[in-house]
Amino acid sequence: MRLIIGKPLGFCFGVKRAIDELEKALKKYGNIYALGSPIHNEEEVKRLKSLGLRLVESVEELPSQSIVFIRAHGTTPEVLKQAKHKGCTIIDGTCPSVKNAQEKARLLSEEGYEVVIVGDPNHPEVQSIKGCVSAYASVINSSKDVATFPNKDKIGVVSQTTQEEGALLSVVSALVPKARELRVYNTICKATLHRQEAVRKLAADTEGVIVIGGHNSTNTAKLVEVAKREGCDVLWIANPQEIDESWLYGKHIIGIAAGASTPDWLIKEVISLLSRR
Amino acid sequence: MRLIIGKPLGFCFGVKRAIDELEKALKKYGNIYALGSPIHNEEEVKRLKSLGLRLVESVEELPSQSIVFIRAHGTTPEVLKQAKHKGCTIIDGTCPSVKNAQEKARLLSEEGYEVVIVGDPNHPEVQSIKGCVSAYASVINSSKDVATFPNKDKIGVVSQTTQEEGALLSVVSALVPKARELRVYNTICKATLHRQEAVRKLAADTEGVIVIGGHNSTNTAKLVEVAKREGCDVLWIANPQEIDESWLYGKHIIGIAAGASTPDWLIKEVISLLSRR
Numbered sequence: 256m257r258l259i260i261g262k263p264l265g266f267c268f269g270v271k272r273a274i275d276e277l278e279k280a281l282k283k284y285g286n287i288y289a290l291g292s293p294i295h296n297e298e299e300v301k302r303l304k305s306l307g308l309r310l311v312e313s314v315e316e317l318p319s320q321s322i323v324f325i326r327a328h329g330t331t332p333e334v335l336k337q338a339k340h341k342g343c344t345i346i347d348g349t350c351p352s353v354k355n356a357q358e359k360a361r362l363l364s365e366e367g368y369e370v371v372i373v374g375d376p377n378h379p380e381v382q383s384i385k386g387c388v389s390a391y392a393s394v395i396n397s398s399k400d401v402a403t404f405p406n407k408d409k410i411g412v413v414s415q416t417t418q419e420e421g422a423l424l425s426v427v428s429a430l431v432p433k434a435r436e437l438r439v440y441n442t443i444c445k446a447t448l449h450r451q452e453a454v455r456k457l458a459a460d461t462e463g464v465i466v467i468g469g470h471n472s473t474n475t476a477k478l479v480e481v482a483k484r485e486g487c488d489v490l491w492i493a494n495p496q497e498i499d500e501s502w503l504y505g506k507h508i509i510g511i512a513a514g515a516s517t518p519d520w521l522i523k524e525v526i527s528l529l530s531r532r
Numbered sequence: 533m534r535l536i537i538g539k540p541l542g543f544c545f546g547v548k549r550a551i552d553e554l555e556k557a558l559k560k561y562g563n564i565y566a567l568g569s570p571i572h573n574e575e576e577v578k579r580l581k582s583l584g585l586r587l588v589e590s591v592e593e594l595p596s597q598s599i600v601f602i603r604a605h606g607t608t609p610e611v612l613k614q615a616k617h618k619g620c621t622i623i624d625g626t627c628p629s630v631k632n633a634q635e636k637a638r639l640l641s642e643e644g645y646e647v648v649i650v651g652d653p654n655h656p657e658v659q660s661i662k663g664c665v666s667a668y669a670s671v672i673n674s675s676k677d678v679a680t681f682p683n684k685d686k687i688g689v690v691s692q693t694t695q696e697e698g699a700l701l702s703v704v705s706a707l708v709p710k711a712r713e714l715r716v717y718n719t720i721c722k723a724t725l726h727r728q729e730a731v732r733k734l735a736a737d738t739e740g741v742i743v744i745g746g747h748n749s750t751n752t753a754k755l756v757e758v759a760k761r762e763g764c765d766v767l768w769i770a771n772p773q774e775i776d777e778s779w780l781y782g783k784h785i786i787g788i789a790a791g792a793s794t795p796d797w798l799i800k801e802v803i804s805l806l807s808r809r
Contacts, residue, residue, distance in 0.1 A: 420709055428705035431718055432697055437704075439714040 256532055257508045259461055261453035265522050267446035267515035269350025269416075270294060273327040274303075274518075280346045281306045284322045287346065290314065290334065291379055293326045295472035298494055299518045314338055322346060328379040329353045331386025352416045353380055356442035357387040363411030364388040368438060371395055371404075373426045374415025378473060381415050397422060401429035410434040416444040417474045417515070419451065419481075446515055447474055454478045457510030458487035463502070465490045467525055468514030475514030482512070494521065495528050503532075533780070533809055536738055536787045538730040542799050544723035544792035546627025546693075547571060550604040551580075551795075557623045558583045561599045564623065567591065567611065568656055570603045572749035575771055576795045591615055599623060605656040606630045608663025629693045630657055633719035634664040640688030641665040645715060648672055648681075650703045651692025655750060658692050674699060678706035687711040693721040694751045694792070696728065696758075723792055724751055731755045734787030735764035740779070742767045744802055745791030752791030759789070771798065772805050780809075 266274070274294065280287050286307050292300055293308070300308075308324075311317055314334050319341040329349040338345060349357075364370050370392040374381040385392045395401060410430055414423045420443055427439050457464045464482050468475025470493050482489045490502045503509070509529070513522050543551070551571065557564050563584050569577055570585070577585075585601075588594055591611050596618040606626035615622060626634075641647050647669040651658040662669045672678060687707055691700045697720055704716050734741045741759050745752025747770050759766045767779045780786070786806070790799050 424705045424708050427708050427714075428701045431701050431704050431716060435718055437716040437718065439708060439716070441708055441712055441714065 256503070256506065256529065258526065258529055259457060259508065259510045260526065261450075261457045261510060261512040263446070263449050263453060264511065264513040265515070265517050265519055267444065267450075269327045269352055269444070269446070270515055273348030273350065274299070276346055276348050277303065277308070277324050278306065280322065280324065281308060287322050287324050288317055289324045289326060290317070290330060290338075291326060291328075293324060293348070295475075295516045296469040296493075296518065296521070298521050299516075314341075317341055317343055319343070325349055326379070327353065329357060329383035331383055333386060349383075350416070352442065352444040353383065356413050356416055356440070357384050359440040359442060360384050360392065360411075360413045361387045361389075363413070363438060363440075364390050364392070366411075368409045368411030369393070369407040371410060371412045371426070371430065372415065373412060373423050374418055375473065378415060380417070384413065384415070395426055398425035398429040401426060401433070404430070404433055407434050409436045409438070412437065412439040413442045414440075416442055417447045417477065418443050419477055420448060447477070450474070450478060450512070450515060451481050454482050454510075454512040455485055457512055458482045458485035461487075461508045461510035462506045463488035463490065464510040464512055465492060465498070465525070466512045466514070467492055467522055468517045469493055472514045472516045474516065478512055478514060492525070495524050498525070498528065533783065533806065534785045535803065535806055536734060536785065537803070538727075538734045538787060538789040540723070540726050540730060541788065541790040542792070542794050542796055544721065544727075546604050546629055546721070546723070547793055550625030550627065551576070553623055553625050554580065554585070554601050555583065557599065557601065558585060564599050564601050565594055566601045566603060567594070567607060567615075568603060568605075570601060570625070572752075572793045573746040573770075573795065573798070575798050576793075591618075594618055594620055596620070602626055603656070604630065606634060606660035608660055610663060626660075627693070629719065629721040630660065633690050633693055633717070634661050636717040636719060637661050637669065637688075637690045638664045638666075640690070640715065640717075641667050641669070643688070645686045645688030646670070646684040648687060648689045648703070648707065649692065650689060650700050651695055652750065655692060657694070661690065661692070672703055675702035675706040678703060678710070681707070681710055683710050685711065686713045686715070689714065689716040690719045691717075693719055694724045694754065695720050696754055697725060724754075727751070727755060727789070727792060728758050731759050731787075731789040732762055734789055735759045735762035738785045738787035739783045740765035740767065741787040741789055742769060742775070742802070743789045743791070744769055744799055745794045746770050749791045749793045751793065755789055755791060769802070772802050775802070775805065
């Protein structure tokens with residue numbers, strides 16, 4: 256069996272930076288509280304917990320004076336204020352691309368634009384961007400949702416950084432007739448686009464693609480979606496134990512892709528296991 | 533035969549305003565020089581010529597000290613400067629919607645955006661908008677032309693006021709991946725949209741639509757295009773003499789539409805002729 260490894264794959268710059276910061280802080284302080292799972296990958300979370308990471312879901316659960324890690328998805332100014340009020344020390348792992356989207360949303364709001372965030376309303380990154388807008392901000396996931404959007408003088412758009420470009424394009428296009436002025440910051444992270452392009456290429460060049468990544472990871476789910484749309488046979492695994500023998504059967508060329516939240520060590524484990532066959 | 537008259541039809545606000553200004557000036561001064569045909573309708577131009585209008589194609593042909601009429605499509609600051617230099621008096625018939633598009637294009641350019649005008653590069657309105665941008669401005673007529681457009685930091689978009697909305701939407705959508713920031717002023721005039729909606733409705737409700745308007749009028753051509761796209765049998769006439777008997781034969785319900793540059797008196801002539809049948 257021949258393996259073709261997609262390029263790029265695995266940790267993007269923002270996730271790598273956040274996890275590096277977190278590991279450094281764990282070595283320095285021992286115990287760190289993460290507000291929400293620091294990464295959508297259970298295997299990596301297990302490893303970080305073994306180094307002293309503790310997970311809490313809300314700012315209320317944070318012990319006062321504790322060391323708090325803000326994940327790559329970012330958080331709202333309100334949460335930061337509450338954590339500081341408790342005397343916590345902040346280790347900020349917010350991805351620079353997310354920070355940029357937060358700043359652009361804030362800027363648009365300050366300049367009187369009706370802010371629209373193109374993304375998943377339940378995703379923590381989108382919630383962190385929304386929290387940076389002092390006025391109301393709408394979250395729109397698809398051009399279908401634009402039909403009921405009211406006409407406005409000025410509409411300002413930012414995107415979830417891991418959004419598929421096609422979705423942003425169609426929402427923007429649908430918003431043009433709704434405003435006299437439409438200002439769009441394309442805050443999609445190139446890392447996401449490049450991983451999607453890589454998987455599209457793998458789909459064309461192989462008999463099937465294994466996508467490695469947490470089942471709760473949006474960007475991994477998007478890779479699976481992109482590959483399936485290309486008519487590709489896809490196997491989505493969170494760890495080497497999920498490799499399905501019957502799926503492998505009869506395939507001679509297999510592609511390997513991995514989400515931006517999939518750690519290198521996990522990718523290596525899967526590749527090494529498959530190479531030995 | 534039953535006639536259904538589309539609503540709205542004929543002169544839009546901007547054209548009516550320009551022609552009213554011109555007639556007032558003709559009464560006051562006798563002879564007026566128009567820089568380019570004041571309206572894309574030969575019948576109306578004939579009538580205005582009989583009142584003292586003279587047509588010139590360039591500023592060089594203008595006699596010094598003459599009275600000059602600027603048509604609804606507008607002109608460039610450079611042409612205005614040259615006319616003033618010749619001691620000419622300017623009667624400005626530029627449509628307020630075109631003035632708005634000119635100002636928005638200038639503003640975008642001043643704020644460092646790469647300016648894109650969505651429209652027909654040969655149309656005088658587009659040339660007047662382009663002339664208001666001190667830096668370079670690109671004219672794009674369809675999303676296909678965007679493929680070769682280079683990536684830019686900031687792209688600013690305005691539209692020819694008589695552009696079809698679908699074309700603007702698809703160009704904007706194609707430009708999203710080309711810029712980190714995209715700022716769109718939707719300068720399409722509602723009068724154009726409303727006439728297109730009216731003809732779409734006529735196409736559904738009748739056995740055929742007669743579109744009245746000059747064969748050199750872009751907005752009339754767009755009405756014909758919209759009706760044809762709806763699968764409608766269309767007859768495009770510039771004057772009552774062009775009514776085609778064989779086209780009328782066997783039709784019981786006919787719709788009447790007219791471009792924004794078609795004068796009321798011409799529409800009335802056609803309706804009165806058809807009503808007598």
